[in-house]
Amino acid sequence: MCRVLNILLALLSRFLFSVHGVLTVWRVVEVTGEPSCWLLLMGVALLGVEMTITIKYTRNAEWKWFSPMIFLYLSTVIPSVWFLELNLLQSNLPINTSTNSDPHIFSQIPLTMGLAELHPENWVEALEQTMLIVLVLGRWLMPKGDMSRDQLSQLLMVYVGLGADILDIFDTFKEPQVKTKKAVIIVGLSLFSWALMQFPLVLTQTSRPKDQEQAQSETTQPGLAGWTISCCSSEVWSLLLTVGLQDGPFLIYRLYLMIRENVLNQLMIFFTCKNILIVLLEVYRICVVHFEHSRPEGGAQSCDLSHGQSEWNDGETVEASCQESI
Template identity: 35%
Template sequence: MGFFVIFNGICVRLVYACHVAVCVWRVVAVNESYFGDIKIWLSLGILAFLGLMEAVWTLLGTKKGSYKWFCPITLLYLCGIVPCIWNLEWDIYNTRMAYLEQQDSTDCDPYILDQIFNVTKAPNLPTVVNFTLKLTDPEWSRGLQQVLLFILILGRWFAPKGKISRNQLSQLLLVYVGTSADILEFSTEGLQMEQVICNPILITCVLSIWSWSLLQFTLNLTVTLSTEKEDNKCRNMYAHRRRQRKKREKQNIRKYCGSCMCCETEVWAIGVSMVMQDIPFFMMRIYLLMVYEVTNEAGFFFTCKNALVLLLQIYRLVVIVIEYYKGRIRANVTRQQGDVIYAIANNIDIGTDDELQTESHLKIQRFFLVDGTEARVVAHDNYASGTNE
């Protein structure tokens, strides 16, 4: 493993650690009681130890500094960030409810309630230009969520690629950008609704779905095999089956091809996207639309968008299944043709259930070509001919 691979891996992990430190500082600054809570610092110590062990194991124990299908450092990073965001959002909720109770009001207008928060600034920012970062508590929460998604994308870009190619990495990053936009829109728009900000159950639902959707970034299931590589695997498999001449050859091929389709990475990528993002987002928005009558333009638009995305995902799965079965039929026909030609070339009997024996010294096998036309192959001692009917 090269020096730059290890260097990039260490730099990415340091960026993750700095962002976690900023989030922890913000939680402690909002609620000073956390500063003396030993559980928080013990949890951070355990997380830091796991991160150190992961860095040593991944950067020194693997050949290319990363795994192909899973990113353990991303999981540890999310374990440090997500609880901080939950704490910030619940502190915002408690502050709002205390203000409403003090004012003896039930008006949950987000524009009014956002005015009660004090403006705080980040500590010790570098003064390259005359600029001071001053944000309220809700703005801090939204800003940390935005930075989280940017760091996830950039971290995956600059981290060691592992066993995936540059082409696959570029596809993965483009998918990450689209996924990040949907997740950020869902969390920011959902937590600013008037029906949500004063309802602890809805806040829990939104944060739970948001946390669940972030786990997509720990997986690299959008990495798909090239079509040429898949075709080569299938051709090698069929050649192996022909050489073995097993009695249950067709059944074995069907089992193998079925497992190929079910384990194909594109199928898994679509399934993961639907289960971890599209379906939860759609169900939550439909629930808000039907139960709480959230009928603003943005909510209605994003609900329709989620429904359209789900339909396109299902359509894509149907296309994959249809193309798979078409390819299997073509492969079986090609295999049968190859068996007949091999038998004729080696003067071997071609006995099947469909054979027609017109004479005792002739063997006629019927099969279908790729274009659907029926053909017959006649095998004789030193004679072979094929005619289309």
């Protein structure tokens, strides 16, 4: 029964990704007039093959540290967002001779006539916002694999926070100082694509249970235990990847916009302060984890080393001697 449920959830999540991917690529074909852009659907077209392999070779219908399904979905929508944003940039230039914003292929279908009449900027904004919603819903619907429900709930809440920070990058493209500068927009799109690489990497937001970390520390050599845990635990990797993939680059980008491009508004100031605070907190957390695992073992264990075997058999004697030594 559990196996059947996992298969149904796998089908539902991939169907959700496929629908949004097809809609995004369709919009790219509409604004560019290039039928070759349908090749962008290669990513979502491979979801069926990926699901077959995943269900066949995994126990819980999902891989542990990496999600090929989310990666294939992003391989379709990220290039599509690039095409749509660069098309908007072209339309915002002072000399604009492009007429590719008119709908073509599906504009005569009754179901799509109303959608085709939307402003191109509204189209792009809607697709970008729904992309983050689809990522959260798809991660929620897909089989949770080896994650517990507690870890999954934490992962989903973190995804929502990441999505809000990522979407603010697109709001900066609407600023008068930025909307016609191709280099600044390309850098912003690159940071957007770079930050989305957190979503396929489940390692960046999940951590091992404490009993597993304790088991590893027991099997590790005493001199290397603290170094191994602090440098290789999934929590530290999570913090490092979050700083490197999102908070650090976003902070530099926003500081550049504020200082060099003179983009000053309430949202820009808020998200810049937020990035500064998060980077400081993440560095502080890494230091805490490092010193927590590398410090000497506690008073009870040190007392055990200093007392004989007879004191082990008498709990009151050990407790009293520990209190005196403390």
